[in-house]
Amino acid sequence: MDTLITAARVLPRPSAPIDGGAVLVRDGVLAAVGRRDDVAAAAVDPVVHDFPDATVLAGLFNVHVHLSFDATRVMLPNFLASDGASLAHAAGDHLGQLLRSGVTTVRDLGGRTVLKPAGGPRVLASGPPLTVPEGHCHFFGGAVSSDAEIRALVDANAAAGAAVIKVMAGGGQITEGGAEMWESQFSLRQLEIVVAQAARHGLPVAAHAHGADAIAASADAGVSTIEHCTFMSGRGQTDLRPEVARRMAAGGISACSTSSRNWRMMAERMGEDLARRVYGRLPWLEEHGVRLLSGTDAGLPGSTFDDPVGALELYEWLGFSRRRILEIATEDSAAGLGLSAVTGRLEAGLSADVLVVDGDPLAELSALAKPLLVLAQGVPAS
Structure with missing residues (x-):
């Protein structure tokens, strides 16, 4: 099942923020990362999580x-x-x-x-x-x-x-x-x-x-x-x-x-x-x-x-x-750690290690202390 995460901003990497971005997770892997409309078009009957005031970044x-x-x-x-x-x-x-x-x-x-x-x-x-x-x-x-x-x-x-x-x-x-x-x-x-x-x-x-x-x-x-x-x-x-x-x-x-x-x-x-x-x-x-x-x-x-x-x-x-x-x-x-081909960024094909935080950590580091959703290899934290 596809999971579509949309947010005020997505950080595929910290140096390249995307306003109004989205992340698509499929079978524990990142299937698409980018602008909301583009990513949503690739989703198949997704479960949608929308975070209008949040930032999505790699775990x-x-x-x-x-x-x-x-x-x-x-x-x-x-x-x-x-x-x-x-x-x-x-x-x-x-x-x-x-x-x-x-x-x-x-x-x-x-x-x-x-x-x-x-x-x-x-x-x-x-x-x-x-x-x-x-x-x-x-x-x-x-x-x-x-x-x-x-x-x-x-x-x-x-x-x-x-x-x-x-x-x-x-x-x-x-x-x-x-x-x-x-x-x-x-x-x-x-x-x-x-x-x-x-x-x-x-x-x-x-x-x-x-x-x-x-x-x-x-x-x-x-x-x-x-x-x-x-x-x-x-x-x-x-x-x-x-x-x-x-x-x-x-x-x-x-x-x-x-x-x-x-x-x-x-x-x-x-x-x-x-x-x-x-x-x-x-x-x-x-x-x-x-x-x-x-x-x-x-x-x-x-x-x-x-x-x-x-x-x-x-x-x-x-x-x-x-x-x-x-x-x-x-x-x-x-x-x-030799894991660049596995995780550390939000990029299609990498593991779905995803962190959603309330606010913008590029503006205030303390936003990292307010996690709203965490996925480890596509599985939500409980």
């Missing part, structure tokens, strides 16, 4: 979440105390929150298993990330201590259905006793083994890297995305390296800030000067041609699954135009 991306975490201050004890069934149930609930807020594509970058939920947003899951013994997020079960173990875990995650391989190239803040955030966990040679073994399965690699050295090694190893990408060199210290950013841009390596709606609280704690320096890496990366991806680290304390707008407002604070922000949250994120 949003959140390319860095942890579906097994609950976003509370005790998320780690709760995770450690939960069995597989309860974690799967919670993941389903979190996916529902993501979808209802307009997110139709998700990367789950760390859990005990490769989650394969039925329905809801498109999920690209990594399973247990590779880390060192007692290293960052070792509690997921991905600790490796030799080249053979690195290859074996990549193979195991691939066999379990992983869509991406995650490696903890550096330390993190939620694991006591492990490497500091700015310290590396794997050598360049080991990261190259991860990338090569993942490539045997046709899989990209996402590298967790706060430290400038870990970012540089990840870029040299040829990972696909660098998560956090903060260029830390010590506590409260950063070391932006233009040559690394240039290598990332040349190699098509994308960066995900993983900043949630918590950025405002963090900026207040850091103070204006430090906050502008820490978050200023994002416009700096953009200036160097590095593709930016939209992801929030949802599941960590305070990083909820239902507020993509709160996270995207960081870019507005940094001076990004609303058009660029929407591009990062849709077509740029699709490109960074």
Whole structure:
């Protein structure tokens, strides 16, 4: 059955709005996108949804979440105390929150298993990330201590259905006793083994890297995305390296800030000067041609699954135009995940991942917080 969605404006892509536009969905695929009369003429006995004051755009991306975490201050004890069934149930609930807020594509970058939920947003899951013994997020079960173990875990995650391989190239803040955030966990040679073994399965690699050295090694190893990408060199210290950013841009390596709606609280704690320096890496990366991806680290304390707008407002604070922000949250994120031929735009032949919001997000970003209809591969959010 055809579904015809008409609205005040349609954004096939954020740079090309159509006033008085329409979208035609057929069998989970976009059959036509354009002017209302033209699209309506292609419809066959459609169910019509008319939104006279709304905007239709592609579904949003959140390319860095942890579906097994609950976003509370005790998320780690709760995770450690939960069995597989309860974690799967919670993941389903979190996916529902993501979808209802307009997110139709998700990367789950760390859990005990490769989650394969039925329905809801498109999920690209990594399973247990590779880390060192007692290293960052070792509690997921991905600790490796030799080249053979690195290859074996990549193979195991691939066999379990992983869509991406995650490696903890550096330390993190939620694991006591492990490497500091700015310290590396794997050598360049080991990261190259991860990338090569993942490539045997046709899989990209996402590298967790706060430290400038870990970012540089990840870029040299040829990972696909660098998560956090903060260029830390010590506590409260950063070391932006233009040559690394240039290598990332040349190699098509994308960066995900993983900043949630918590950025405002963090900026207040850091103070204006430090906050502008820490978050200023994002416009700096953009200036160097590095593709930016939209992801929030949802599941960590305070990083909820239902507020993509709160996270995207960081870019507005940094001076990004609303058009660029929407591009990062849709077509740029699709490109960074290798999904440009699948989703990220409203174009005939692509998946019907559709978001209808009240108002115009090109005029006010807050319009994204007012979803009226969300379709994931043609199926309405419930």
